[in-house]
Structures are given as C-alpha cells and as structure tokens.
Amino acid sequence: MSDHSDEQKPLTAIERLSRRAFLTRAGAAGVATATAGVAAPLAAAAVVDSVSQAAQALHENSIPGTVPITLRVNGQMHKVEIDPRATVLDTLRETLHLTGTKKGCDHGQCGACTIHVNGQRANSCLLFAAMQQNKEITTIEGLGSPDKLHPLQAAFVEHDGYQCGYCTSGQIMSAAAMLRESWGPADSDVKEALSGNICRCGAYPNIVAAVQACRRNATA
Ligand code: FES
Ligand code: FES
Numbered sequence: 001m002s003d004h005s006d007e008q009k010p011l012t013a014i015e016r017l018s019r020r021a022f023l024t025r026a027g028a029a030g031v032a033t034a035t036a037g038v039a040a041p042l043a044a045a046a047v048v049d050s051v052s053q054a055a056q057a058l059h060e061n062s063i064p065g066t067v068p069i070t071l072r073v074n075g076q077m078h079k080v081e082i083d084p085r086a087t088v089l090d091t092l093r094e095t096l097h098l099t100g101t102k103k104g105c106d107h108g109q110c111g112a113c114t115i116h117v118n119g120q121r122a123n124s125c126l127l128f129a130a131m132q133q134n135k136e137i138t139t140i141e142g143l144g145s146p147d148k149l150h151p152l153q154a155a156f157v158e159h160d161g162y163q164c165g166y167c168t169s170g171q172i173m174s175a176a177a178m179l180r181e182s183w184g185p186a187d188s189d190v191k192e193a194l195s196g197n198i199c200r201c202g203a204y205p206n207i208v209a210a211v212q213a214c215r216r217n218a219t220a
Contacts, residue, residue: 074142089124100140111197114170121177140169161210163201175211
C-alpha cells in the first residue's frame with residue numbers, strides 16, 4: 001500500500017534539482033527524437049530554397065532580353081550576358097572592352113573589324129556572338145603586345161604602314177591570316193589578299209611593303 005504522506009511531503013532542494021534535470025534531459029531527448037524524422041527533409045527544403053533564391057536573384061539581376069554565353073577570346077574564357085542579336089564586334093568592344101577591333105562600316109564592306117575565328121579571318125560585324133561559342137576567337141590584342149610585337153606589327157611600324165591607324169588592326173589581322181594561306185609572292189598577291197580591307201588614308205603602298213617584308217623574313 002502506498003504511502004500518501006510520502007507523496008504529499010515537500011521535496012528537498014536536491015530532489016527538486018534532480019527532478020528538473022531529469023525532466024530537462026527527457027524533454028531534450030524527446031524533442032531530438034521527435035524532430036529526427038523531419039530534420040533531413042527540412043534541410044533539403046532549405047537547400048532547394050536557397051538554390052531557387054539564387055536563381056531568382058540571378059534572373060532579377062539579368063538585363064531583360066539577354067542570354068548568357070561563353071566566348072573564348074585570345075585564350076581566355078568570358079561568361080557574358082548579351083542581347084542574342086549582338087555581333088561579335090559589339091560584344092568585343094562594348095562588353096569585353098577589347099577596342100583594338102574597329103567598327104568602320106558595320107556592314108562587312110571595309111574590313112576594319114577583321115578578327116580570326118578558329119584561325120580563319122572573319123568580319124566580326126557580320127557574326128552573331130551567340131553563335132561563336134566553342135570557337136577560338138583571336139583579336140589584335142591576342143596577336144601581340146606593346147612589349148612583344150607580332151612580326152607584322154613590327155613591320156607596320158618600320159614601314160609606316162598607317163596614317164590615322166583606324167584600318168590598321170584589320171589590315172594586320174588579314175595579313176596574319178594571309179601568312180597561313182596559299183598566295184604567290186608578288187605585291188599583287190598581297191593587294192588581292194587584302195582587298196577586303198579598305199584604308200581611307202591610302203596607306204596601301206606602305207601596307208604592302210610591310211606585309212612583303214614580313215613574308216620575306218618568314219620564308220628566309
Ligand atoms: S566594320 Fe565590319 S567590315 Fe566594316
Ligand atoms: S591608316 Fe587611316 S584608314 Fe588606313
């Protein structure tokens with residue numbers, strides 16, 4: 001038979017402490033047990049949430065109407081967001097700030113915007129940037145540097161192959177491609193090969209002299 005007087009008896013301080021400690025531990029264990037089943041789904045939901053927030057932030061930061069693309073220019077990968085109608089020329093100059101490539105006519109008629117795509121010369125004003133992913137683009141900045149001029153750049157300086165200089169990077173990029181193409185040795189071959197590059201200053205004689213000097217040195 002239970003002793004009621006025992007249950008009614010006030011607890012000592014130590015007894016109260018032990019009971020509270022027990023209840024606290026029991027409560028914590030209960031909470032842990034109860035939440036163990038939902039902790040993993042909650043964590044997964046948090047990850048999904050943060051991923052969708054990041055995607056949303058990216059979407060919100062994007063300029064409406066742009067598309068993300070990756071271009072390889074002068075050996076470097078560039079992730080950019082552009083208007084899907086943007087040309088390579090505008091992307092180089094305005095997005096990547098590679099202003100060595102010049103805009104003349106913007107219609108494929110002057111050659112000022114000549115670059116190399118996979119080693120072939122091309123008018124960058126006629127190419128959609130979004131269609132040049134996975135290709136190797138080379139601009140005048142990738143051909144040589146002020147410290148280490150490409151032989152053609154050095155020849156243009158030596159032979160005064162420019163006046164205003166606006167057509168020069170296009171002329172040099174065309175001439176650099178010509179060095180890899182099959183052309184005869186005559187001046188007329190250089191003129192024909194560079195006929196798509198217009199020089200409004202009329203520096204043609206010196207341009208031809210520069211290219212010929214470079215070709216002679218290359219075959220010497
Ligand atoms: S600017 Fe491209 S050909 Fe004139
Ligand atoms: S050097 Fe001026 S356009 Fe050619």
